Amino acid sequence: MRGGQISTLRNGIDLTPIYRGPVPEDAAIIDRVEFMKGPSLFMNNIGDPAGTFNVLTKQPTGTPHYSATAMLGSWNLYRLAADLDGVLDAKKKLQYRLNVMGMTSESFVRYDYNRRLVLAPVLKYQFSDRTSVTAEYTYQQFQYALISPIVMTPNGYASLPRDFTIHEPSLKPYQVRDHTGFLTFAHAFNKNWSLTARASLLQNDYEGMYMWVTGVNPANPNLLLRNPKYDLVRMQVYSQQVFVNGKIRMPGVTQQILAGVDMNQKQVLGDIYVTYDTYTDAAGKTQPRYYPLHIDAPEYQIQTPDYRTPGGLTHGNTDQSIRYYSLYALDELTFFREKLRLTLGGRFTAVNTHNNVSSVETSSKDQVFTPRVGLSYSIQPTWSVYALYDQTLIPQAGITSAGEAIRPLEGINREIGVKKDWLDGRWNTTLSVYHIHRSNIVATDPNNALYRLQVGKTHAKGIELDVVGEVLPGLNAVINYAYNDSKIDSDVNPQLIGARTPMYVKHVQNTWLNYHLPGSKLSSFSVSAGYQYQGGRGERYATAVQHPGPDYFRLDGGIGWHCKHLKVNVLINNILNKTLIATPWYRNGLYYWVAQAPLNARLSMHYVL
Template sequence: MRLLINRTAVLLCFFCTVCFSVNALAVAEPLSAIRGLVVTSDGAPAAYVAVQIKEKNRGTLTNEKGEFVFRKLMPGKYTLQVMLIGYKTMSKEIVVEEDQIAQVRLQLEASDKQLKEVIVSGARNRYKNDSLSGSLRLRTPILEVPQNIQVVSANVMADQQAFDLVDGITRNVSGATRVGHWDNQYANIRMRGSKIPAFRNGMNIEASWGPTAEDAAMIDRIEFVKGPAGFMLAGGEPGGFYNVVTKKPTGITKGAVNISMGSFSTYRAALDFDGKLSKDGKLLYRLNLAGQQKDYYTRYNYNNRYLFAPVLKYLVDDRTSVTLEYTYQGATYLANGNYVFSKNKLLDEKISNDFFYGDPSFTPGKLKDHSVYLYFDHKFNDNWEAHAQVAYFNFSMVANSVWADSVAVNGDMRRAYSIADEAGQNRFAQASISGEEYTGTVRHRILAGVDMGNKKFWGDFRQLTSDLKMGGGKMFNVYNPEYSIPFASFPVTDRTQPLAIRAGAGGYVTSVNYTSAYAQDELGFFNNRLRLSLAGRFTYAETVGKTKALAIKDNVFTPRVGLSYSIDKSTTIYGLFDQSFVPVAGADSNQNAFKPIKGIDVEAGVKKEWFDGKWVASATVYRIARQNAVVNLDIKDSRGANVQEQLGETLTKGVEIDINGEILPGLNATLNYAYTDSKISKEAPTAITKTVGNITPNTATHITNAWLNYRIGKGFLNGFGVTGGIQWMADRYVGSATRVFSIPNYFRTDAGLSYVKGKYNVSLLVNNLLDNQRLLTAASIPTTASGFYNYIVEARRNFRMTIGYRF
């Protein structure tokens, strides 16, 4: 840690020196400026709207928050002019005084034509996103980025009535799937042949088992980045990652309240407050609160969670801001998952959909997840800006878990009962500088920075008994389950020692440090029609091992080259070469330290906007070579534990198609398809068993998703909407590296109705409309005579209803 602190200090000193030098160049420039906000008639931010200074024939575009700035102005009177299709042209005179910043709020007024044809405020282009969040650091529009990046907005999540990251978010992204395991805690998302890491606000928060799935109330958007994205990762999977962007203050005073209810005793409330805390508008706030009681479709199991997420932002001046963000997520639950166990078959018809393998007498598990972010943003001038952020995560879970130790043909099941305590602490620091310059006719978009982190995890998973009995010593039976275990039957749970000591005794301790520096230059040629991205990242990673032999130090350079070309203003073709690596803690059965996972991604694609940018379509082909993946084998070592080894190489090839946006007036859609071919292509030199040619487990060859939302914009039914979607997965595979099994296809339908009038909205959604009770989300097949099937099926038909009010 001392080494990390020293490196941090040196890098930050260098960063501050560069920032001071760049800022000093602007001292002689005029300090007067106009800083403004453009909003539509209902107070919503008007993103990417043209704003002009009439006297100087000088213009700019608002950002995604409706904000704009004109700097380096001489004192005097200026006329601002804003034009947007469907709204009246607006002009406003502003007086700018010497060395002062004039603040202005421009609210557009709908034209007569717009008032007649308006569908419903906020209903247009709800599913299309043109830009990336600031946490991804790139200034380039999504259309021009040489990579497949898909964005799931809060609007989409609201239409689908998603309560958290586990609630079907992957249906909006081609090729993304979620393995249903420990749904009370973790999302566990896979893409392009491997599990992808979780980011939050640009930081890699992937933990040993986590992170905690974010509540929907705190999410502004989720960005799925396909491929390594070397400009973001210190160490990450070649398949990509997902980045959860949390809600921040907008400077607009507004709020929302949503009350939800549904099947299985589901009740939820969420509040969102946004506004200013000071009269001068420099201190802004955002506060999101949520509370939820949700029983599962399985008997007795539940998940009650709550969220507290305040954010404060201080605008030092028109160029500098400081933001402090805190998030607390808590949960109380009975069992980690909703598994079914059978000795006889997968999808055993004799076991009902509401089967629960736990017991209502279990002590509930409790999860507490804290995170704190501090952001610093500064604009040197119109072309250059700097960003820095630090974060601290503290996670703890006190729980017990139960699992099948054995299952008999007649359904008798021995239940193993264990401690399931976990804790984690993560510390991160990032600093970056980005800007735009020209050398002759060549435009340069430059990005450089440092990225540091320290991750620690402790776990106590000691088994307390392998046969938890019912009253009178009766065996639990999956075909005729009985509940209410007597208190005296539970083994004593000893937590007298701190978790760190207990984890050390069991060997469940990991610690990883990393420090990296990166630089990227996107060169634009021929008036920016041709763009060449050249980037590289150097990373030092240290994995602390239980012995000196297991302590791993990696020094890795990963290059990135991207090329994109705009055929016209709405069509882009691109190609990409990117590398990545993942440090791996632990050792194989011979106590040899694992090597880092390395990956190479090569992809090409096309992106096109249609009908004046109302919707966008993209198609991508890719090839990913992933080396040294750690897998479990179907054999045991002398201690009875699963043998682990590293594969030589896994080769994943695929095609991805995504369509998002307003397809027809009032009809918003998210449509996607992915073909994935993932197989083990090379054997490791020390391989115990032969695996070449085997399909990568937990993959689906074909994935198709569709979600449509249509709202009527005029007439007697003005404000009414219908929504619905399908999810289809075919040729799915589970198992291990040595044995792979196919499982049944997945097909689910959802449909609903909604009504929006003014500030009020009501929506009803029926999930699993066809009441398919055999929708597998996870499965394991027995590989020995003593083994058994275990799997998870989704809930039978159920509904959710939400009533909302905006103010």
């Protein structure tokens, strides 16, 4: 989004690991997802200036509520989930929420599958109406054959069957165990002032093997030279935050104040991208052992040797850490009966990183102040305009192939916009124009996944339009369009200056419509339909000679029915059964991409006691 990779939060906490992830939150634990374009909330300006999405997990409500959901779908998808919300004492002070889920699924990709288990208990003790303590734990366990169904060929994007794979079923599946915990203390001093203190942890362990092809085979381009790779990784994140917010009313001015401190410690230990299946050639050099696969007539069931890192994580090739703390304050002042709003804020962040990759060590220290100024004015009760200047920061770890430490990503966002409510607020529109500068963007080195590439400076400018709400009686719509123009302004490689930024998309246009049928007999039925479109897509990596990916258009639809205790929904994805790809790039004579699912369907039944 907006020429960058948006930041991820869970319950307002930065739990993004250094290497990969975080593991996606399963729908069973999600209460809602907040999407913020640009630095909409000051708490989120440790992140990319493009924006943030924040996943809020299910919490106890104090009102007993019990439900179960069953889902069936294409490729033998079976899923069961339960959500229990209740109290454990007569005074309703001790409250709980328990979500459990189990799922098994095959895939449209040959030999791929997914097994998943989720367990998420939450306990909350309500000392009084003003004070509470909440303890939350989430355990997610995964087993899948392919860490990513990436395919490659010399013959162009989407030129292989959608079920094509370079995987071998003899390889052991990926095993992932993800633990996340939160401890939150909340206290309201009065109706205007409150304090929140939160500590969280994440530990993600995974191990697995996969096949990889690093370049074209000169002797026979259609014969892929596969070599097995091995990953053993432990990622940990510890985060703590304390903040106060409150309101001060003075004659003619109201102040909304937010201030606090964030602390975060990230570490990754691993043996990553290991080429373990090798032999010694006649010259005494170690060479990877290849398992050829012809893309026109693939033959599988080849036995590959097993492998585990001797001594485990302590003998791996990667040990990286990021430690940062931030002090911040924000003051939103409102004037003229809250028609004019002025936002002033600042954040001081200190970052320390340490990297040990293949016995090459680097360290870095940075101290950065990032200010914010925002102005909003209500021309009418239903019409407002705004302007914003904001600087952001993302602490980053990593090392280049030249042995240099990766610096933090820094961004500057300038934005103006207008918001309008229509028909008594039943639907609203937002139009925004932005100009973003970034420096120190990081990408994986395509020649060696252990190392990183650091782009010098980039810019992104664009326009966004959103329409949300009930545009006609019974018809709800979410319609948006985004235009983006982002390029590299400076780089150590002069050939990249002026090139498109990684993962560039020029046009994005999405629409989703949901219609509740009129009439007392039909009011329990609904029909929905929508599409996703991306035009002018660039590559995963910045390149001097572009190999742009094909445009993306996917049409989805569904029907639903509900009564007092039961909801039934059928969703059909990729109705037109188009051949779609994601994450395209070209390297060393090969086109790489991730195939997307063909026509598929899901039936879900949700029962509430």
